[in-house]
Amino acid sequence: MLKPTLIEAVKAGAAEILRFFNTDFAISNKEGVNNLVTEADHASEKAILSVIKKKFPGHHILSEEAGELIQDSNYKWLIDPIDGTVNFAHGIPLNCVSIGIEHNGEIIMAAVYNPHLNELFFAEKGGGATLNEKPIHVSKQTKTVNACLVTGFPYTYINLQNGPLEIFERFIRKGIPVRRLGSAAIDFCWVAAGRFDGFYEHKLEAWDSAAGYLIVEEAGGRVTDFEGKKFSPYQHRVLATNGKIHDEMLAVIRNEKEL
Numbered sequence: 001m002l003k004p005t006l007i008e009a010v011k012a013g014a015a016e017i018l019r020f021f022n023t024d025f026a027i028s029n030k031e032g033v034n035n036l037v038t039e040a041d042h043a044s045e046k047a048i049l050s051v052i053k054k055k056f057p058g059h060h061i062l063s064e065e066a067g068e069l070i071q072d073s074n075y076k077w078l079i080d081p082i083d084g085t086v087n088f089a090h091g092i093p094l095n096c097v098s099i100g101i102e103h104n105g106e107i108i109m110a111a112v113y114n115p116h117l118n119e120l121f122f123a124e125k126g127g128g129a130t131l132n133e134k135p136i137h138v139s140k141q142t143k144t145v146n147a148c149l150v151t152g153f154p155y156t157y158i159n160l161q162n163g164p165l166e167i168f169e170r171f172i173r174k175g176i177p178v179r180r181l182g183s184a185a186i187d188f189c190w191v192a193a194g195r196f197d198g199f200y201e202h203k204l205e206a207w208d209s210a211a212g213y214l215i216v217e218e219a220g221g222r223v224t225d226f227e228g229k230k231f232s233p234y235q236h237r238v239l240a241t242n243g244k245i246h247d248e249m250l251a252v253i254r255n256e257k258e259l
Contacts, residue, residue, distance in 0.1 A: 001055060001056075002101060002109055003109065003122075003124070005051060005052065005055040005056065006099060006101060006109055006111050006122075007111060007120075007122070008051050009048045009051040009052055009097075009099060009111075010048070010097045010098075010099055010111045010112070010113040010120070011113065012047040012048055012050070012051050013044035013045070013047050013048040013081050013082075013097035013099075013113075014044075014096075014097050014113050014114075014115035015047065015115070016040060016043040016044040016046075016047050016081075017040060017044055017082060017088065017095065017096075017097065017115055017116075018115050018116075019040075019043070020038070020039065020040035020043065021040075021088065021091070021093075021116070022091050025038055025039040025040055026038065026039040027039075027089055036085050036086055036089050037065060037085060038082070038085060038088065038089055040082060040088065041064075041065055041081050041082045041085060042065055042081075044081035044082055044097060045063055045064070045065050045066055045079065045081035048063075048079055048081055048097070048099070049061065049063065049066065049069075049079075052077055056075065056077075058071055058072075058073050059071060059073050059075040059076065059077060060072075060073045060075060060076040060077070061076065061077045061079065062076060062077070062078050062079065062206060062207065063077075063078075063079040063080075063081065063207065064079065064080050064081060064205070064207045065081060074103055074104050075101065075102065075103050076101070076102040076103075077099060077100075077101055077102075078099065078100045078101075078102060078107075078206050078207050078210035078211070078233060079098070079099050079207055080097070080098040080099075080185065080207040080208060080211075081097060082095055082096075082097070083095060083096050083097070083098045083112075083183045083184060083185040083186070083207075083208060084096060084181075084182050084183030084185075084186065086182055087181075087182045087183060092182070093114075093116030093117065094114070094116075094181050094182055094183050094186060095114065095116070095182075095183055095186075096112050096113055096114040096115075096183060096185050096186055097111075097112070097113050097115075098110075098111075098112045098185035098207065098208070098210070098211045098212065099111050099112075099210075099211055100210030100211035100214060100233070102210065106125070107125070107210055107211075107213070107214045107233065108124065108125040108214075109123070109124050109125065109214070110122070110123045110124075110210065110211035110212070110214040110215050111123075111211060112185045112186070112188070112189050112211050112212060112215065114186060118132075119131060119132065119189075120132055120133075121136075121189040121192065121193075121215050122215075123192075123211075123214045123215040123217075123218035123219070124218070125214065125218070126218075127218065128218050128219070129192050129215045129216075129218040129219040131189075131193055136192055136193045136194070136219050137192075137194060137219050137220050138191060138192060138194055138197075138216070138219050138220045138221040138241075138242035138243065139194040139195075139196075139197045139242045140242065140244065141197040141242060141244060141245060142244045142245065143245065143248075144171075144176065144197075144198070144245045144248045144249055144252065144259060145174060145175075145176060145259050147176060147197035147198055147245055148176075148177050148179070148195075148196055148197055149171060149176060149177065149178045149179070149196060149197065149198045149199065149200070149249075150178065150179045150180065150181060150187045150190065150191070150196045150198075150199045151164070151167075151168060151178055151179075151180060151187075151199065151200055151201055152180060152181075152182070152184055152187065152201045152204075153165075153180070153202075154201075154202055154203035156203070160202075162254075162255055163202065164202050166255075167200070167252070167253055170252055170255075170258070170259070171252065171259075174259045176259070179196070184199075184201060184204055184208045184209060184212065185208065185209075185211060185212045187199040187201075187212070187240075188209070188211075188212025188213060188215060188216050188240055189212060189215055189216075191216050191219075191221060191240050191241065191242070192212075192215045192216045192218075192219035192221060193219070194219075194242070197241060197242050197245055198239070198240065198241035198242070198245055198246075198249050199238075199239070199240045199241070200226075200237075200238065200239045200240075200249065200253060201237070201238055202236065202237055203236045203237070204233075204236055204237075204238055205236075206233035206234050207233075209231075209233045209238055210233040212240070213231055213233065213238070213240060216240045220242070220243065221240060221241060221242050221243055222240070222241055222242075222243040222246045223238065223239070223240045224238075224239055224246070224250070225237050225238065225239070226239060226250070226253055226254065228247075228250050239253065
């Protein structure tokens with residue numbers, strides 16, 4: 001029942017994304033400049049929660065806009081109804097629904113769906129990762145200097161020492177392409193699919209990363225924090241790679257090595 005409900009939920013949210021896309025809708029701002037929330041975010045979230053509550057009314061939920069809906073359950077759904085809201089608000093079709101399911105503190109199932117490209121990424125713990133039901137795997141790149149990377153920038157504290165701008169500069173000064181798509185969930189998934197070799201970011205929330213990090217790991221990649229420790233969605237900093245360039249990227253991020 002979990003997988004069908006998860007797929008139904010991401011598709012219900014995605015239907016609302018498509019319904020509002022490139023139309024007139026209400027937009028407001030959360031903490032930080034350009035930290036937007038739209039009418040569509042709320043509509044997507046409502047559709048997702050409706051599906052989950054119908055099938056699993058006793059499950060705990062953490063969703064970006066609604067917050068934490070606490071239940072006495074070993075299951076928790078971590079939901080981003082639109083990951084890439086700024087893209088969505090500007091008519092850029094790089095946004096998605098992202099949902100991870102946690103059981104006893106471990107993410108066991110995940111789905112990320114970009115309806116504009118009709119790309120549905122899915123992973124189950126121990127079962128591998130798929131894109132539109134076909135298996136995906138991370139890239140085989142072994143050198144960071146030859147890699148294609150992706151990152152994101154937080155809405156706050158961007159000028160911290162050894163922060164996003166300094167690390168970005170270390171890579172691009174060596175001629176390494178570093179993209180910025182505007183959706184962390186898609187960034188994770190494109191690493192899982194081998195389109196990017198690595199992804200790093202300084203400030204993600206649990207709903208941003210819960211689904212994507214399982215998809216990367218199940219595609220054969222590695223995900224840690226900036227200390228190289230096992231990643232948890234409940235801490236902010238993340239490095240997700242094909243595994244082969246992970247230690248080298250960590251050293252550059254920590255300013256311990258120059259490429």
